[in-house]
Amino acid sequence: MTKILIVDDEAYIRMLYKKELESEGYQVGLAATAREAFDLLAAGQFDIIILDIELGDDNGLELLNEIRQNYRNCGIILNSAYSTYKADFQSWLADAYIMKSSNLEPLKNKIKDLLKKDHCES
Amino acid sequence: MSPVAYQQKENTLALECFDDFMHDNLAGIFFVGSDARVKKLNQRAAEILGYGTPSEVEGLSLSRLEFFFSQNIVERLQHLLRQEHHLRIDCFPGTNLKGHFAHYSLSCNRAHDENDDTAGILGIIEDVSVHVKRQQELKNHIDEMAVLSQISQAVSSALDTKEVLEIILTGVTASQGLGFNRAFLFLMDDDNRTLVGRLAIGPTSAEEAGKIWSSLADDPRSLVELLSLYREKSDNASQTLTDIIRDMRIDTTNGSVFARAVQEKTPLTIEYDSELDHISESILKRLGEKQVSMTPLLARDRVIGLLLVDNAITREEITENDRRFLKLIADQTATAVERSYLYRDLMERALELERMNGQLAQTQNQIIEAEKMSVIGEITSAVAHELRNPLTIIGGFANLMNKNLTPGSGDGEYLNIIISETQRAEAVLTDVLDFSKASKTKGRRLDLNDLVSRALDMLRVRMGAARSRISFERNEADLPLWGNPDQLLHSLYQVFQVLVQDLPIDLPRASTHRLGDTLRLEVCFPSPDKLRKKVDNTLRQYFGCGNSTKRLTLLVAEETLKHHGGVMGVESHPDDGPVLFVHLPLNEETQND
Numbered sequence: 001m002t003k004i005l006i007v008d009d010e011a012y013i014r015m016l017y018k019k020e021l022e023s024e025g026y027q028v029g030l031a032a033t034a035r036e037a038f039d040l041l042a043a044g045q046f047d048i049i050i051l052d053i054e055l056g057d058d059n060g061l062e063l064l065n066e067i068r069q070n071y072r073n074c075g076i077i078l079n080s081a082y083s084t085y086k087a088d089f090q091s092w093l094a095d096a097y098i099m100k101s102s103n104l105e106p107l108k109n110k111i112k113d114l115l116k117k118d119h120c121e122s
Numbered sequence: 123m124s125p126v127a128y129q130q131k132e133n134t135l136a137l138e139c140f141d142d143f144m145h146d147n148l149a150g151i152f153f154v155g156s157d158a159r160v161k162k163l164n165q166r167a168a169e170i171l172g173y174g175t176p177s178e179v180e181g182l183s184l185s186r187l188e189f190f191f192s193q194n195i196v197e198r199l200q201h202l203l204r205q206e207h208h209l210r211i212d213c214f215p216g217t218n219l220k221g222h223f224a225h226y227s228l229s230c231n232r233a234h235d236e237n238d239d240t241a242g243i244l245g246i247i248e249d250v251s252v253h254v255k256r257q258q259e260l261k262n263h264i265d266e267m268a269v270l271s272q273i274s275q276a277v278s279s280a281l282d283t284k285e286v287l288e289i290i291l292t293g294v295t296a297s298q299g300l301g302f303n304r305a306f307l308f309l310m311d312d313d314n315r316t317l318v319g320r321l322a323i324g325p326t327s328a329e330e331a332g333k334i335w336s337s338l339a340d341d342p343r344s345l346v347e348l349l350s351l352y353r354e355k356s357d358n359a360s361q362t363l364t365d366i367i368r369d370m371r372i373d374t375t376n377g378s379v380f381a382r383a384v385q386e387k388t389p390l391t392i393e394y395d396s397e398l399d400h401i402s403e404s405i406l407k408r409l410g411e412k413q414v415s416m417t418p419l420l421a422r423d424r425v426i427g428l429l430l431v432d433n434a435i436t437r438e439e440i441t442e443n444d445r446r447f448l449k450l451i452a453d454q455t456a457t458a459v460e461r462s463y464l465y466r467d468l469m470e471r472a473l474e475l476e477r478m479n480g481q482l483a484q485t486q487n488q489i490i491e492a493e494k495m496s497v498i499g500e501i502t503s504a505v506a507h508e509l510r511n512p513l514t515i516i517g518g519f520a521n522l523m524n525k526n527l528t529p530g531s532g533d534g535e536y537l538n539i540i541i542s543e544t545q546r547a548e549a550v551l552t553d554v555l556d557f558s559k560a561s562k563t564k565g566r567r568l569d570l571n572d573l574v575s576r577a578l579d580m581l582r583v584r585m586g587a588a589r590s591r592i593s594f595e596r597n598e599a600d601l602p603l604w605g606n607p608d609q610l611l612h613s614l615y616q617v618f619q620v621l622v623q624d625l626p627i628d629l630p631r632a633s634t635h636r637l638g639d640t641l642r643l644e645v646c647f648p649s650p651d652k653l654r655k656k657v658d659n660t661l662r663q664y665f666g667c668g669n670s671t672k673r674l675t676l677l678v679a680e681e682t683l684k685h686h687g688g689v690m691g692v693e694s695h696p697d698d699g700p701v702l703f704v705h706l707p708l709n710e711e712t713q714n715d
Binding site: 010012013016017019020023081082083100101102103104 | 507510511513514515516517518519520521522525541544545548555
């Protein structure tokens with residue numbers, strides 16, 4: 001089963017994504033901080049990470065950099081309320097950049113795209 | 123020696139001394155006896171009276187000398203013999219026996235004998251013509267100075283070039299001034315080295331002169347009054363005379379007398395004769411006069427014009443004294459004209475400075491506005507981001523609930539309302555975020571055509587070519603303006619987006635124009651008559667006082683345009699239907715970012 005890690009400091013966002021993605025048949029892990037994210041990554045392998053950028057005291061882009069160095073095979077989707085980070089070159093390490101929206105279809109489509117791409121490459 | 127003999131000797135000595143005094147004196151001295159006959163006179167006195175020797179006069183009665191002294195003076199001399207003691211006449215005109223005319227002074231005293239009886243009149247007569255002439259010259263100079271002073275005083279309060287010229291020419295032609303019949307003024311066009319006819323004052327015919335001069339005689343005015351009333355005096359005759367020279371151009375590089383006066387910077391008088399060059403001849407013919415005196419106007423050794431005068435009506439000859447006086451006036455005219463030029467330049471610079479100050483104030487306001495917009499942009503950005511998360515959560519859960527809802531449940535309708543309204547709020551947030559992003563960009567010089575093209579390109583990319591069919595016509599190549607490129611681009615994009623999304627029109631036509639200091643973008647809607655009212659209503663709802671999400675989007679665009687000194691609105695044309703217009707200020711100057 002595909003495992004997806006959601007990293008977001010907003011509890012309701014985490015809850016919403018978990019419900020939605022589980023209903024799609026994914027196994028979902030949740031992290032509110034960078035530390036929690038690393039703990040979960042160390043404990044088990046994830047196929048996709050959905051990463052918020054403004055994570056309270058943590059910086060999502062720095063977290064992206066570290067994950068990319070240690071978990072090269074994970075697909076990473078940056079998911080932010082801000083479009084401005086698209087212009088930040090650090091965000092280019094991610095596989096996709098999706099703006100937060102009540103319509104989760106774009107996010108779910110991107111997950112499928114990444115999984116398909118992964119499958120083809122493997 | 124006896125007292126009588128002593129007295130006789132003394133008398134003899136006195137008579138000898140008197141003879142010597144008379145002989146050597148440069149003045150004419152004469153003695154008239156109590157019988158009113160000339161007893162004795164010196165050679166000078168005989169010469170003054172026009173005789174060869176004193177003996178020709180001695181013995182003549184005073185009445186025989188009336189031809190010289192006049193009857194009045196002779197009577198006064200006869201009266202002196204009887205009553206008065208002294209007679210003095212400082213200046214009287216006299217014509218002597220030889221017909222020589224001169225001015226003389228006369229000083230006489232009654233002489234007494236030893237018995238204190240009247241012995242006669244002792245008189246001194248002198249030719250004072252030189253003094254009189256000098257006095258007259260002095261008076262002329264004083265009069266000239268007075269005229270100059272009066273003209274100078276009148277000119278000092280005038281700053282406009284035409285006003286200065288009218289005052290000067292009035293002074294030149296007024297009988298209380300220089301008294302020339304007509305005066306013409308040419309000013310130098312430095313670019314072409316050409317004298318250009320500018321102003322003339324004086325009558326065009328003897329009849330007109332008669333009318334003008336008789337009216338002035340009926341209502342005599344001083345020169346000061348005339349100069350102060352020059353505006354009222356600007357009559358048709360002067361206008362007609364000015365018309366004669368208005369289109370005249372005199373080349374100062376050819377060999378005409380006029381050119382020579384300019385090149386040599388010297389006053390000249392020309393008369394029509396067979397040896398006159400043909401250019402000067404044709405100018406004289408045009409002026410209708412045979413003798414003209416001209417004086418260059420010199421300001422700091424540079425010729426700035428030429429003053430011409432004539433006596434076309436009275437035919438009086440222009441004398442050397444007239445020319446000298448004219449030169450004085452010309453020098454003063456040159457100074458006054460140059461001062462008026464300086465004043466004109468000063469006024470132009472003052473206006474330019476005022477304009478620049480206005481522009482500076484406008485730029486300052488724009489900077490303040492830009493700062494305000496920047497702050498507003500940052501605040502809206504922060505608020506919008508804070509709102510996006512809750513909207514995502516509300517809409518996301520609504521979607522989730524809607525998916526899990528039992529078919530036919532009544533709650534589905536409410537969930538759909540929540541979902542659609544959330545999406546609409548998210549769309550507004552996207553617009554606001556785009557705007558706040560644009561607020562961070564600084565202003566620069568832009569081109570309206572370029573902005574419109576880019577906004578339409580964006581529309582095609584985002585909405586697809588099929589839905590964004592707005593044609594664009596550039597009527598002028600260069601339509602410069604100053605502003606924030608992102609903000610303006612975003613605003614125009616929003617306007618176009620509303621137009622293609624919500625109006626039942628296939629092909630709106632956009633075009634750009636320059637209207638004075640304003641740039642105009644207009645969008646026409648070539649709608650059929652039955653749709654025209656609907657288009658008009660829709661436009662007025664969106665761009666007038668409507669209340670909808672679109673209106674909110676357009677509010678941001680409208681505020682952005684206002685911030686750039688622009689305005690947006692709708693016009694109804696009876697033939698062409700409604701027109702949406704956007705006006706932005708033209709700005710051709712380069713400003714610092």
